[in-house]
Structures are given as structure tokens and as C-alpha cells.
Amino acid sequence: MHWLFGDQLGPHFLTRGEEGPDRDTPLLMIEARSVFRRRRFHRAKAHLVLSAMRHRAAELGDRVTYVHADTYRQGLDRAASGHPVTVHHPTSHAALGLVRALPRVSVGPARGFLVPMADFAAWADHHGGTGLRQEDFYRWVRRGHDLLMDGDQPAAGRWNLDHDNREPPPRDTAALQVGRPYRPREDEIDEEVRDDLDRWERDGDVRFVGRDGPRLFPATRAEALRALRRFVEHRLATFGPYEDAMLAADPVMSHSLLSSSLNLGLLDPAECVQQAEGAWRAGRAPLNSVEGFVRQIAGWREYVWQLYWYFGADYRRSNALGHTAPLPDWWSDLDADAVRANCLRTVLAQVRDTGWTHHIPRLMVLGSHALQRGWHPAAVTDWFHRCFVDGYDWVMVPNVVGMSQYADGGRMTTKPYTSGGAYVHRMSDLCGPCVYRPGDRTGDQACPYTAGYWAFLDRHRERLARNHRVARPVRQLDRLTDLADVRAQERARGDTPP
Incomplete structure (x- = not known):
């Protein structure tokens, strides 16, 4: 059997x-x-x-x-x-x-991934088990699987087209001209599952969070293949430039929505990257969009899977910054209505309503807020695992412990991924209607992300001063004339919804 x-x-x-x-x-x-x-x-x-x-x-x-x-x-x-x-x-x-x-x-052996675990372990050991840069791994996978290669060189002579894929959203969002994402139709099996979940909740047997229905993501191989085809034919071409942008009214934009299908095993990563490359070679999608998509799957997804096993079971307990604060109830309950900060309220509502939001809201809105507030990384990891339709242990431990919360002290990434409100303002349309101002550190309109950013740097000044990627803003702390006010303001805020 x-x-x-x-x-x-x-x-x-x-x-x-x-x-x-x-x-x-x-x-x-x-x-x-x-x-x-x-x-x-x-x-x-x-x-x-x-x-x-x-x-x-x-x-x-x-x-x-x-x-x-x-x-x-x-x-x-x-x-x-x-x-x-x-x-x-x-x-x-x-x-x-x-x-x-x-x-x-x-x-x-494991299936559903491009690289056997033993091959990755040999590659990592060759690099001494430290300094395992995702970019080096990504190039190794590209070569080994002949992805976007022209002979022994990368297509068009460039490995990394990130520079072309960091555009803020256009002012005229209609200019995106993005085709609709694939959405499945529910059937009697979906009705049966929903009836069972209702009964479990009525019986007090289980408790859920968030809203359910109608189903937004594929539950069968046939649905997943249709979603892949829809993305490659109608959405891939516009994916790249705005893959880091955020829009309040369009949380999906050109994203593929394939992560849950990949993580359920309905799709194999090889067929996804091969179809995307085929679209580029046929002239149906630009290289920067295709490379960005291939990087997400053959680069980041594969890298996260491999590090989960290579770092071992104890990695989840990493807490290099010593963060111990518990998650507040409003966060755990996905109570977006309790939040005033427009970016956080909007993204938390997206999670509440769909169980999904794309990688930048996860990292730079949700994860950044948790990091600035000093919440326990294990609790943050568990929350992401439970509250996202594509969340699994192997997905969230490296993504949250290693990248989002910098709890491993830099084993996976070279800096903490957090910022002030200026980043959110530049990469989204979320700050305009907000009660806070992204440039204000103190006062009634102080952006919680801007104040939180400087408070975070201040708390971990000694450690971060030795990190070349954030040493410059750490040095700027001494030139902030209102730093004492920022400290007092952040202590008073506590875990109240921003």
C-alpha cells in the first residue's frame, strides 16, 4: 500500500x-x-x-x-x-x-522539487555550509536544468533581471491591462467539505479563523493546469515589472496564484518553469517577466525547501534578536477593522477574506510590522503557516524565521527586511488615504512603520552596526533629534492596533 x-x-x-x-x-x-x-x-x-x-x-x-x-x-x-x-x-x-x-x-525520495536533497547538501557542503547565497544557488539550478540558458550562458547574457522588476504601480492602474486570474467553480465535494467544517465548528471540535467561500484556488490537477495555462497565456507578460508593487483594489495584479497548487503537489515545478520559458522563446512574454517567475520557483521556492532540511529541525527555534512578545489578539483574529494604518488594515483584510496575499505584503507589511514590534518569531511563523492557503511548515520556517524575522541572525539573508513608511508609499497606493503620514516619526500622524523602523534599529543598534547593509541608517540614529520621543512613543503604543 x-x-x-x-x-x-x-x-x-x-x-x-x-x-x-x-x-x-x-x-x-x-x-x-x-x-x-x-x-x-x-x-x-x-x-x-x-x-x-x-x-x-x-x-x-x-x-x-x-x-x-x-x-x-x-x-x-x-x-x-x-x-x-x-x-x-x-x-x-x-x-x-x-x-x-x-x-x-x-x-x-521526495518529489515535487527540482533538486534532490542529497545534491543540495553536496552543493552546500562545498560552500562550507555558510554563505549559501540564493543567487549562487539559483544560477546552479539554471545551469543544471538548462533553464533560460543559451549554451553555457544565461539568456540575453544576464542572470538577474530584478532591476527591471521593481517598478512602483502605475498611476493609471488600467494601464496594466491584466487578464483575469483563473477561478475554479465549486461542486458537490466542496459543499460536502463546507458542511463538515460547519459541523465541526458547531460541535466545538475545532476553531477556525478567517472567511471561507467561494473557493478561489485549484483543488484538482485539471483546475491547476487551467490556472497555469491562464497565467502563461494572459498574465505572465505583465508579471515582471510590477511584481513588487501593491494595489489596494487589486491584490492579485499579475501574480500567478500557483503557489497553493504547487504546494499541494497538483503541479510540478518543472512544468511551470518550462511553460514560462516556452512563452519567452515563442515571443509571447518578455524575458524580465519570465526570469522573475522562474526565479520565484527554481530559485526561491527551491532554495527555501532545501534550507528547511539542510538547517535541520532546530532551526525553527532560532531567535537571534531575542524577541519574545506574544501576538496580540487583534492580529491572531485577523481583525482588520481594528487597525487604522491603511496598509496593514488592507493587507490583513486580504488575508482574512482569502487566505492569500502576495510576497511583498507578506514581507514588507505583515512581517515588517511583526519584526518591529518584537513578536516571538516562532509565533509569527505559526501564524503564517496557519493563515495562508499555501502555507506549510517547510515554506514558512525559512521564509519567516530566516527572512522575515531575521531570527537566524543572518544565516539565510544578509539583512533584516524592514523599512519605514517611505517604501510602502513608493511601492503602493496605500498611503494616500491613510490617517498617518509616511514621513512622520512622531506626533498624531506618525507612521507606525516609520517610527517602528527607527525604534527597531535603535533597539538592535549594537548588532546591526556590524552589518554593512544597514550600518548607514544605524549611524543616522545619532543625528535624529527626536529619537527620545520615538522611543517613548513606541513604548506607549505597545501592542495596540496601529
């Missing part, structure tokens, strides 16, 4: 190569309610995962045994009856520890 986890739903998890199951091998899927009982997940995420699992079971028909159980152990005992079970390498340390502790369960 071969066991499919809920994020192993694509056909590449059922092919024979690399110790996969034979075509006639019986399959097992386990829906364990304890997963949702232990933690307060976003309702839309719970719906998407269960819908995707049940849709896949319906596709597999009599070949699969689908078990509703309280725990994975209980489900396995009920279905396998002592017979040998195989499973592909799970995507979290906890799940890997579980399957390795179970008798008669053998673990095969």
Missing part, C-alpha cells in the same frame, strides 16, 4: 521511478481531524486542503482507501492492517519523524 499525504496529490507522486508505487499498488489517504483540532487554521485553507484530498480520492476511485480518522496513526492502523506501506518523503520534520517511527513504513 502506498500512502499519499494531502500535499502529494499530483501524478508525479504515482510514477514508478525513484521507488514510486507500481501502477496496481493500492493507495491510502488519511484525513486526520487532529490536524485541525491542534491549531486554529484559516477556514479557507482547511476547505482547500480537504477539498483537494477528496477530489483526488474521487479521481482515484476504487484504487484508494480513504480513511477519516482522529490521527494518522489511527488511520494507518485501521487501513493497513499490518501490511507494508510506502510513502514519499513528507514535507515537514514532524511528519517525517512520524512515518519513520511507524513499523512497516518505508520512506522514498
Whole structure:
């Protein structure tokens, strides 16, 4: 019997190569309610995962045994009856520890990624295990997989087109001319899942956060392929220049919305980057947009996956800055209406309503605020994991601990990713209607991000003065005539909604 986890739903998890199951091998899927009982997940995420699992079971028909159980152990005992079970390498340390502790369960290689873990470990060890720059890794993957290459050189002679992909949003947003993203249609399986979630909540068995419905993201391989095709044909061309921009009325812009499909295993990363490259070579999309998309998948997504395993299970407990403050209730409850700062209110509402927002709001609005307030990085990581439809342990531990919260002290990134309100003002249309002014550090209209930025640098002045990427603003602290007022203002603010 071969066991499919809920994020192993694509056909590449059922092919024979690399110790996969034979075509006639019986399959097992386990829906364990304890997963949702232990933690307060976003309702839309719970719906998407269960819908995707049940849709896949319906596709597999009599070949699969689908078990509703309280725990994975209980489900396995009920279905396998002592017979040998195989499973592909799970995507979290906890799940890997579980399957390795179970008798008669053998673990095969991971699937759904471009680089075998052993190959990455050899590459990282060659670099001494430190200074593992994402740019070096990305170029190595590009060469190894012949992605956007002309012989042994990068297409058009440039590896990195980030400089072309950092445009603020145009004043006339209609000028984007972006095609609509793919949105699926719900069916009776979605209705069944929603009824079950309603019943679990009524029974007091589980608690969710956020809003649910209608489903916005693919739950089947066919839907995911349609979403990929829609993106490549109608949205990829305009993706690059504005991939870091934010618009209040259009949180999606030209983003692919494929992360949840990739992380459920409905899509394989190779087919995504190959289709994007094909669009460029056929003249249907510019290189900067295609390179930006390829970088997200073959560069960053792959890098995050590999570092999760290479750094090990203890990495999640990193807390180099010594941040210990708990998450306030308004944040945990996604209570956007309690927030006055327009950028944070808008982004928190996007998470509440959809379980998704793109990478810049995650990093420079949500993550930046948590970092400035000194919230415990483990709690922030858990919140991102639970509240995003594409959030999994392997995704969020490096992204939050390493990048967003700088809790590893620089093992993954070279600087803390936080800023004052000027960055948000430049890269969005969110500051115009705000009650705060991005240039004000103190006073009734002081931007919480601007004040928070200088307070953060001040708190960690000694450490950050040694970091060449932020040493200059740290030196500027001594020239701030209102620094004492900033300190007092930030202490008084505490964890009240900004």
C-alpha cells in the first residue's frame, strides 16, 4: 500500500521511478481531524486542503482507501492492517519523524522539487555550509536544468533581471491591462467539505479563523493546469515589472496564484518553469517577466525547501534578536477593522477574506510590522503557516524565521527586511488615504512603520552596526533629534492596533 499525504496529490507522486508505487499498488489517504483540532487554521485553507484530498480520492476511485480518522496513526492502523506501506518523503520534520517511527513504513525520495536533497547538501557542503547565497544557488539550478540558458550562458547574457522588476504601480492602474486570474467553480465535494467544517465548528471540535467561500484556488490537477495555462497565456507578460508593487483594489495584479497548487503537489515545478520559458522563446512574454517567475520557483521556492532540511529541525527555534512578545489578539483574529494604518488594515483584510496575499505584503507589511514590534518569531511563523492557503511548515520556517524575522541572525539573508513608511508609499497606493503620514516619526500622524523602523534599529543598534547593509541608517540614529520621543512613543503604543 502506498500512502499519499494531502500535499502529494499530483501524478508525479504515482510514477514508478525513484521507488514510486507500481501502477496496481493500492493507495491510502488519511484525513486526520487532529490536524485541525491542534491549531486554529484559516477556514479557507482547511476547505482547500480537504477539498483537494477528496477530489483526488474521487479521481482515484476504487484504487484508494480513504480513511477519516482522529490521527494518522489511527488511520494507518485501521487501513493497513499490518501490511507494508510506502510513502514519499513528507514535507515537514514532524511528519517525517512520524512515518519513520511507524513499523512497516518505508520512506522514498521526495518529489515535487527540482533538486534532490542529497545534491543540495553536496552543493552546500562545498560552500562550507555558510554563505549559501540564493543567487549562487539559483544560477546552479539554471545551469543544471538548462533553464533560460543559451549554451553555457544565461539568456540575453544576464542572470538577474530584478532591476527591471521593481517598478512602483502605475498611476493609471488600467494601464496594466491584466487578464483575469483563473477561478475554479465549486461542486458537490466542496459543499460536502463546507458542511463538515460547519459541523465541526458547531460541535466545538475545532476553531477556525478567517472567511471561507467561494473557493478561489485549484483543488484538482485539471483546475491547476487551467490556472497555469491562464497565467502563461494572459498574465505572465505583465508579471515582471510590477511584481513588487501593491494595489489596494487589486491584490492579485499579475501574480500567478500557483503557489497553493504547487504546494499541494497538483503541479510540478518543472512544468511551470518550462511553460514560462516556452512563452519567452515563442515571443509571447518578455524575458524580465519570465526570469522573475522562474526565479520565484527554481530559485526561491527551491532554495527555501532545501534550507528547511539542510538547517535541520532546530532551526525553527532560532531567535537571534531575542524577541519574545506574544501576538496580540487583534492580529491572531485577523481583525482588520481594528487597525487604522491603511496598509496593514488592507493587507490583513486580504488575508482574512482569502487566505492569500502576495510576497511583498507578506514581507514588507505583515512581517515588517511583526519584526518591529518584537513578536516571538516562532509565533509569527505559526501564524503564517496557519493563515495562508499555501502555507506549510517547510515554506514558512525559512521564509519567516530566516527572512522575515531575521531570527537566524543572518544565516539565510544578509539583512533584516524592514523599512519605514517611505517604501510602502513608493511601492503602493496605500498611503494616500491613510490617517498617518509616511514621513512622520512622531506626533498624531506618525507612521507606525516609520517610527517602528527607527525604534527597531535603535533597539538592535549594537548588532546591526556590524552589518554593512544597514550600518548607514544605524549611524543616522545619532543625528535624529527626536529619537527620545520615538522611543517613548513606541513604548506607549505597545501592542495596540496601529
